[in-house]
Amino acid sequence: MSAIQARYFDGKSSAARETSLELDAQGVLRVRGEGIDCSWPLAEVRVSDRIGASRRYLDFPDGSKCETADNDGVDRMFAGQVPAASNLLPRLLHRWESGLRYALAAAAITVAAAVAAIFWGIPALAKQVAFALPASTESLLGRDALAALDHFIFKPSRLPPERQEALQKLHAAMLADLTAGRVGGGGYRLELRAGGRAGANAFALPAGIIVMTDELVALSKDDRELEAVLAHEIGHLRQRHILRHVLQDSVTVLLIAVTLGDLTSLTTLAAAAPTLLLQAKFSRDFEREADDFALGHLARRGISPEVFAAILQRMEDNRPDGKDAPDFLSSHPGTRERIERATAKR
Numbered sequence: 001m002s003a004i005q006a007r008y009f010d011g012k013s014s015a016a017r018e019t020s021l022e023l024d025a026q027g028v029l030r031v032r033g034e035g036i037d038c039s040w041p042l043a044e045v046r047v048s049d050r051i052g053a054s055r056r057y058l059d060f061p062d063g064s065k066c067e068t069a070d071n072d073g074v075d076r077m078f079a080g081q082v083p084a085a086s087n088l089l090p091r092l093l094h095r096w097e098s099g100l101r102y103a104l105a106a107a108a109i110t111v112a113a114a115v116a117a118i119f120w121g122i123p124a125l126a127k128q129v130a131f132a133l134p135a136s137t138e139s140l141l142g143r144d145a146l147a148a149l150d151h152f153i154f155k156p157s158r159l160p161p162e163r164q165e166a167l168q169k170l171h172a173a174m175l176a177d178l179t180a181g182r183v184g185g186g187g188y189r190l191e192l193r194a195g196g197r198a199g200a201n202a203f204a205l206p207a208g209i210i211v212m213t214d215e216l217v218a219l220s221k222d223d224r225e226l227e228a229v230l231a232h233e234i235g236h237l238r239q240r241h242i243l244r245h246v247l248q249d250s251v252t253v254l255l256i257a258v259t260l261g262d263l264t265s266l267t268t269l270a271a272a273a274p275t276l277l278l279q280a281k282f283s284r285d286f287e288r289e290a291d292d293f294a295l296g297h298l299a300r301r302g303i304s305p306e307v308f309a310a311i312l313q314r315m316e317d318n319r320p321d322g323k324d325a326p327d328f329l330s331s332h333p334g335t336r337e338r339i340e341r342a343t344a345k346r
Helices: 071-078 083-100 101-133 135-150 163-178 212-221 223-238 241-248 249-262 263-278 283-299 303-316 336-342
Strands: 006-011 017-023 027-032 036-039 056-059 065-068 189-194 202-205 209-213
Touching: 006 071, 017 065, 017 241, 056 071, 065 071, 065 303, 101 241, 135 189, 135 209, 135 241, 163 189, 163 223, 163 283, 189 212, 202 223, 202 241, 209 212, 209 223, 212 223, 212 303, 223 241, 223 283, 223 303, 241 283, 283 303, 283 336, 303 336
Parallel strands: 189 209
Antiparallel strands: 006 017, 006 065, 017 027, 027 036, 056 065, 202 209
């Protein structure tokens, strides 16, 4: 067998010396070069896998090593050391890595797998974890998120006490109706705030918290419009959209929870949840689910879906300027589509 040209490293310094590697009839690998003459049984030499045309490394028992670009020569030298069955996978991998068609196919599969994980895999896992989340963890997330909003965005409501009481009664009546209709509406509470930069808006937070701003109350022309908005936010809460959104944006925590089953570890989300919630924009699917819930509630109450469409349009027309407001303050995506879906329910 012809000698292989390689660079020798003694394992003590970064200096490289040119050497030749040659295998004798007794299976002993001889390494010779300037100031180098050593040998080892080939069975004691470890060789790196072949990856495309990259250089291979041969590690010797004394900590020294050789580097060579002669991949074919290395394969021939070690051909008898590895059983054919064990060598099949490395040979197949080398073939795939060396072929453009295989590389392109692998890239396409990788992209497809990533897309599938992003659009279907991660949302499915997030839904599973959100519905299994302990109530204590959800309460912690909701409390901290509201505290962050109160600190950075909201101010105490300036609505007259009698108006605040009327809105609380409206909300309580809605919950009683939902419970009576066996739709499930317990455990939610309404928080009224002056919206500041949030403007005319309403938000659903974990633990069943719904925040409605004074500006939205002023923008409405009828309490039925406010009822439609509240029903929409309850729809978000029932489907755990807020938690699912936070979990989808916290993929690492989500994967740990699913893999280890340690849902209590999700309390670490409490620190990051306010930031994620401040930046939240629900997906179109989430919005459709919440809209459908709201429209179903209005239908049971005999309220026209035009009422919902009207307040949506007014909120869109009065939304804060995107340059001055955080992402979460912008109106729900696809407002025109949502209005058209609402009016189609007539």
